[in-house]
Structures are given as C-alpha cells and as structure tokens.
Amino acid sequence: MNRLLRGLGLGGITGSPQAFAVSLGIMALLLALPALHNGYLELTFRNILMFAAMSYGWNLLGGYTGYVSFGNVVFFGIGAYCSAVLSAHHVDSLLADVPVALVCAALFAIVVGVPILRLRGHYFGIATLGIALAAADLANNLDVLGGSGGLALKQVPQEQFSLYYYAMWAVALACMLGTFAIARSKLGYAFVAIRENEDAAQVLGVWPTRYKVTAYALGAMMTAAAGAVYAPANGFVDPSIAFAVDDNVFPIVMSILGGMGTAAGPFIGALLLAGLNEILQSQFVKIHSLFFGAIIVLVVLFLPRGIVYLIGLRGGMRRYLADRAAFRV
Amino acid sequence: MAGGILAVAALGFSLVWGILNIINLAHGTFIMLGAYITWQLFTSFHLDPFLSVPIAFAIMYGFGYVLQRGLINQVVRAPILATFLLTFGLSLLLVNLALIVWTGDTRAVSPAYSGANFTVAGVTVPWTKLATLGAALLITALMHVWLVRSKLGRAIRAMAMDVGAAQLAGVRVAHVYAVTFGLGAGLAGAAGALLSLSYSLNPSMGEPFLIKSFVVCVLGGLGSVQGALVGGLVYGIVESFASQLDVTVLGQHLSGSGLQDVIALVVLLVVLVARPTGIMGRAAA
Numbered sequence: 001m002n003r004l005l006r007g008l009g010l011g012g013i014t015g016s017p018q019a020f021a022v023s024l025g026i027m028a029l030l031l032a033l034p035a036l037h038n039g040y041l042e043l044t045f046r047n048i049l050m051f052a053a054m055s056y057g058w059n060l061l062g063g064y065t066g067y068v069s070f071g072n073v074v075f076f077g078i079g080a081y082c083s084a085v086l087s088a089h090h091v092d093s094l095l096a097d098v099p100v101a102l103v104c105a106a107l108f109a110i111v112v113g114v115p116i117l118r119l120r121g122h123y124f125g126i127a128t129l130g131i132a133l134a135a136a137d138l139a140n141n142l143d144v145l146g147g148s149g150g151l152a153l154k155q156v157p158q159e160q161f162s163l164y165y166y167a168m169w170a171v172a173l174a175c176m177l178g179t180f181a182i183a184r185s186k187l188g189y190a191f192v193a194i195r196e197n198e199d200a201a202q203v204l205g206v207w208p209t210r211y212k213v214t215a216y217a218l219g220a221m222m223t224a225a226a227g228a229v230y231a232p233a234n235g236f237v238d239p240s241i242a243f244a245v246d247d248n249v250f251p252i253v254m255s256i257l258g259g260m261g262t263a264a265g266p267f268i269g270a271l272l273l274a275g276l277n278e279i280l281q282s283q284f285v286k287i288h289s290l291f292f293g294a295i296i297v298l299v300v301l302f303l304p305r306g307i308v309y310l311i312g313l314r315g316g317m318r319r320y321l322a323d324r325a326a327f328r329v
Numbered sequence: 330m331a332g333g334i335l336a337v338a339a340l341g342f343s344l345v346w347g348i349l350n351i352i353n354l355a356h357g358t359f360i361m362l363g364a365y366i367t368w369q370l371f372t373s374f375h376l377d378p379f380l381s382v383p384i385a386f387a388i389m390y391g392f393g394y395v396l397q398r399g400l401i402n403q404v405v406r407a408p409i410l411a412t413f414l415l416t417f418g419l420s421l422l423l424v425n426l427a428l429i430v431w432t433g434d435t436r437a438v439s440p441a442y443s444g445a446n447f448t449v450a451g452v453t454v455p456w457t458k459l460a461t462l463g464a465a466l467l468i469t470a471l472m473h474v475w476l477v478r479s480k481l482g483r484a485i486r487a488m489a490m491d492v493g494a495a496q497l498a499g500v501r502v503a504h505v506y507a508v509t510f511g512l513g514a515g516l517a518g519a520a521g522a523l524l525s526l527s528y529s530l531n532p533s534m535g536e537p538f539l540i541k542s543f544v545v546c547v548l549g550g551l552g553s554v555q556g557a558l559v560g561g562l563v564y565g566i567v568e569s570f571a572s573q574l575d576v577t578v579l580g581q582h583l584s585g586s587g588l589q590d591v592i593a594l595v596v597l598l599v600v601l602v603a604r605p606t607g608i609m610g611r612a613a614a
Contacts, residue, residue, distance in 0.1 A: 062410070068409065070413070122346070122352045125409070126597075127597065127598070127601070130540060130597055134588075134591040134593075137588050137591050138588075249414075249417060252410075253414065290425035290429075293425060295418075297400070297415060300404060300418065301400065301403055301404065301415070304407055324403075328402060328404075328405070328406065329402045
C-alpha cells in the first residue's frame with residue numbers, strides 16, 4: 001500500500017521522508033531558541049508550535065481518514081478551559097492541566113464522534129462547525145466558565161516563562177512523532193483505507209466507525225494539549241479566545257499548504273503560515289485578515305495538494321498542471 | 330415572519346449545494362452584501378428598500394457568476410475540502426473589505442413607514458414584516474416557475490440529475506455552473522435586502538444565516554424549492570419559540586435568545602438522526 005500511495009503522488013503513508021527529516025531538524029533547532037533570551041521571538045515561535053500541534057490534531061482525521069472537521073477549535077477550547085477551571089481551584093501545574101485536558105477532550109470526542117461520524121462529507125463538516133459555534137454560545141452563557149467575562153489564570157513568574165515555550169515544543173514534538181508512529185501502524189493504514197474508499201474498507205474488515213472515532217479522539221487530544229498549555233501561557237481565557245474562528249481555520253489551511261495526510265505537512269504549513277501571519281499582523285494591523293483570506297484562496301487554487309506533495313512530485317510542471325486540470329470544469 | 334427571508338436565503342444555498350455540490354461558506358457574506366447594497370441605495374438615493382430587492386439580486390447575480398466562472402470552476406471537481414476552504418477564504422476577504430468600505434459601525438435602513446402596523450385579533454402586525462414575508466413568498470414562487478419552465482432552468486435541473494447526460498444533451502457545464510452560483514448569490518442578495526428592514530447591519534451579520542441556511546436545507550430536503558420554503562417557515566417558527574425559553578440547568582441560567590447556534594445545532598442533529606432526507610425530501614443525498 002505504501003508503494004501504491006507513492007505511485008499516486010501521495011508520497012507514501014507518512015509523506016516524503018526528506019520533508020520529515022527536515023522538520024525534525026528544525027524542531028531540534030527550535031529547542032535552542034530560549035537561549036537567545038528574545039521574548040518576542042519566543043512568543044512568536046510558541047504560537048507557531050501551538051498551530052503545528054493543532055494542525056496535527058486536524059490532520060489525523062482530515063488528512064488521514066478524509067473526514068473534514070470544521071470545528072476542531074472546540075477541543076482547543078476544552079483544553080484551555082480545563083486549565084482555567086483547574087487554576088480557579090488553585091491547581092496550577094501543566095503536569096495536571098495537560099492530562100486532564102487529554103481525558104476531557106478524548107471523552108468529548110468519543111461522545112460526540114459516535115453520532116456525527118456517521119455523517120459523510122458536507123454533513124459532517126457542518127455538524128462540527130455547528131458544535132464549535134454552539135460550544136462558544138454555551139461558554140458565553142455558563143457562569144462556571146466565567147461567561148463572556150472569561151477566567152484569569154495564575155502564571156509562573158516572568159523569569160520562568162520559557163517553561164511554557166518548552167511545554168509547547170514538547171506538545172508539538174509529541175504530535176509530530178505521534179502522527180508518524182500512528183500513520184505507520186495498523187491504524188494509519190486503516191485510516192487511509194477509509195479515506196480512499198470507505199465502503200471497500202468496510203468490506204475488507206475495517207470497521208469504519210471505530211477507526212474514525214479513534215482518529216477523531218487522538219486528534220482531539222493533540223488539539224486539547226495545545227489549548228491546555230496556551231491558557232496559562234496567555235494568563236486569561238474567554239470564549240472569543242478559546243473558540244476563535246482563526247484557530248478553527250488556520251490549522252486546516254496549514255495542513256493543506258504543508259500536505260494533508262503526511263507527517264511533516266502540518267508542521268511545515270504552520271511554520272510558513274503562522275510565520276507569514278505574524279509578519280502581516282505587524283505590518284497591517286487592521287487588514288491582515290483580508291490578506292489571510294487571499295492567501296487561503298491562493299493556496300486552494302494553486303497548491304491544493306500541499307508542499308510535501310510538490311517535494312515528492314515526479315514529472316515536473318506537466319504533471320502539476322495535469323493534476324490541477326483534473327479539478328476544473 | 331423571519332421564516333420567509335430564511336426560505337429565500339436557504340433556496341440560494343440549496344441550489345448551489347444540490348447542483349454544484351458546494352457548501353458555500355460565503356453565503357452569509359453574500360446576504361450581508363445584499364443588505365449593504367440596500368443600505369447604500371437607501372442613504373445615497375433614498376430608494377425604497379423593497380425596490381432594492383431586484384437590484385441587490387442583479388448585482389449579486391453578476392458577482393456570483395464571475396466568481397464561479399473565474400475562480401470556483403477551477404477546483405469544483407477537487408475533494409470537497411477545496412471548495413469549502415475557497416468559499417471560506419472569499420468570505421473572510423469580503424467581510425474585511427466590507428469593514429474597510431462601510432466600517433464596523435452598526436447601520437439601519439428605516440424608511441418612513443417602518444413603524445406602521447395594524448392589529449388583528451389582538452396581535453399587532455407591523456406592515457413591513459408582512460410585506461417582507463409577501464416579497465419572500467413571491468421570490469420563491471418566481472424561482473420555482475423559472476426553474477420548471479425556462480430552458481436554462483431545465484438545464485440546471487438536468488445537471489442536478491446527471492451531469493454527464495446533461496453535457497451530452499448540449500448543456501454548457503461551465504456556464505450553467507456559473508449561472509447556478511450566480512442565482513445562489515442573487516437570492517442571498519435579495520434575502521439581505523429584505524433583511525435590512527428588520528435587522529441592524531454590520532459586516533459580520535451574515536454568519537448566523539449561513540448555519541441557519543444549512544439547517545433549513547437539511548430540514549426541508551435538499552435541492553427543491555418546496556423544501557427550502559417549508560424548511561424556512563418551520564425553522565422560523567421553531568426558532569421564535571425556542572428563543573422565548575428560559576431554562577435553568579444545574580444552577581446555570583440559560584436564556585434561549587443567547588443560544589441561537591445551539592438551537593440550530595439541536596434542530597440539525599434531530600433532523601439528521603430522525604429524517605435524513607428532510608420533510609419534503611425523497612431520495613437520500
């Protein structure tokens with residue numbers, strides 16, 4: 001099957017190995033970043049790592065099983081609120097926040113996933129979007145979660161702030177290696193079988209619901225871990241932060257730009273897009289969303305299969321144009 | 330009353346979804362643009378909002394046609410994610426353009442007669458709302474007749490059944506796709522124009538209508554005029570009842586008016602589980 005996927009131009013079950021090696025190299029370099037003692041850089045790259053983790057969270061279901069979730073931000077929110085509620089009860093340790101967030105997100109994903117993963121295509125996408133919007137509505141109205149006013153979290157002293165950077169780095173690395181390991185295991189092949197032809201997979205003995213819910217829950221845990229680290233690092237959580245539209249869509253675009261269904265794609269996409277977004281945000285404070293909309297349009301039009309696909313592409317420009325022409329009317 | 334507008338909005342959404350297999354995430358944004366076109370005509374030329382309805386339809390039709398022909402046709406056969414994201418990107422782009430052009434301030438279209446009302450059996454009915462409902466029903470009826478009778482309408486319906494066969498029969502696919510998307514955008518524009526009479530305007534006003542349009546389509550059954558109409562009216566009634574609710578769960582006070590999205594989601598899930606083909610639907614989508 002690995003060879004088959006490579007032949008299809010999909011670069012095998014984990015995508016191009018060179019791309020993965022480069023990503024690991026960059027991750028190793030990023031570990032040294034706090035040594036520069038540059039607060040701005042540290043914040044920027046912590047954001048990039050956060051988006052990388054969220055992209056991995058989306059990629060497992062969206063990239064590998066082909067089920068497009070448009071509401072993964074709900075798990076980010078769950079992670080963030082887990083930390084916030086724990087902090088309100090005077091528990092302020094990432095060692096408590098992250099495991100609690102993982103458990104909550106996985107449970108929520110299983111409870112919600114069983115009914116909605118029966119839906120296919122657009123129906124699934126909109127159901128997840130509905131859940132994200134509804135979750136924001138609920139958080140706005142529930143007093144336990146601080147309502148629209150939000151909750152403040154206790155932070156570590158300023159000198160130890162790199163702790164949050166290291167934690168986010170570890171989360172991102174775990175997501176990257178986790179995706180690589182999952183993709184190469186029996187799980188990964190079951191996911192891809194579902195993506196390529198769900199009915200055929202079922203006939204061959206892959207029980208789709210079980211694998212889809214597994215992918216959804218594992219992705220939810222990755223996203224929630226990012227949220228659980230983000231909340232104390234930010235020091236404050238409210239519904240517009242925890243369920244931000246940007247956080248919902250950025251990871252999808254990042255996964256596509258980098259390469260869906262690959263182990264390096266989400267990281268490469270996050271590095272490029274979150275970096276670019278940071279530059280746009282500092283240059284064009286008011287209208288950076290406008291540019292971001294334009295970037296999404298351009299990525300979908302010109303790179304619908306992502307950068308990792310381009311790296312592994314054989315046949316050059318002609319093949320690229322032929323692949324694009326297949327989508328046109 | 331809101332159900333009528335919703336029916337028009339959902340009809341446009343349903344056409345695009347049923348025929349192009351595109352979930353147009355910019356649909357709510359198109360509604361917003363229709364409302365702002367009406368506001369602009371009203372403030373600049375004192376044009377009656379009801380007269381703006383056909384103008385908003387025409388402008389948005391042209392806009393939609395060009396968008397589909399130029400951009401969306403490029404990726405219409407890609408996996409659904411491509412069109413999903415493309416329309417999302419467009420929506421982000423347009424909302425931010427609207428923020429620049431019209432700023433984030435809340436606007437209102439209030440003609441001289443906006444306060445007038447009459448009373449039937451103790452119930453006060455504002456004239457504008459009744460006229461809005463009438464206009465919405467008229468648009469829906471016109472659309473139905475056009476789809477059934479006209480040559481292009483038949484081509485569109487043929488495409489919904491079998492693209493390959495329609496193409497063999499001489500239907501120009503790229504053109505008909507663009508016309509369909511144009512109609513979707515035009516209907517959104519008309520819905521926005523009608524909406525401007527009873528809602529205040531801001532660039533993000535369209536967002537709730539996107540998810541509602543989707544729910545109405547699922548509720549009524551995809552790709553049919555009757556489905557959109559029945560779905561819209563039923564949803565309008567459900568929503569107005571649900572927003573009156575005030576519940577207290579586990580000591581948490583929740584009021585229905587702040588939970589529009591939750592209501593939409595609950596209706597959606599109930600329908601998808603109980604009757605996936607919708608009230609008027611026949612075959613499964």
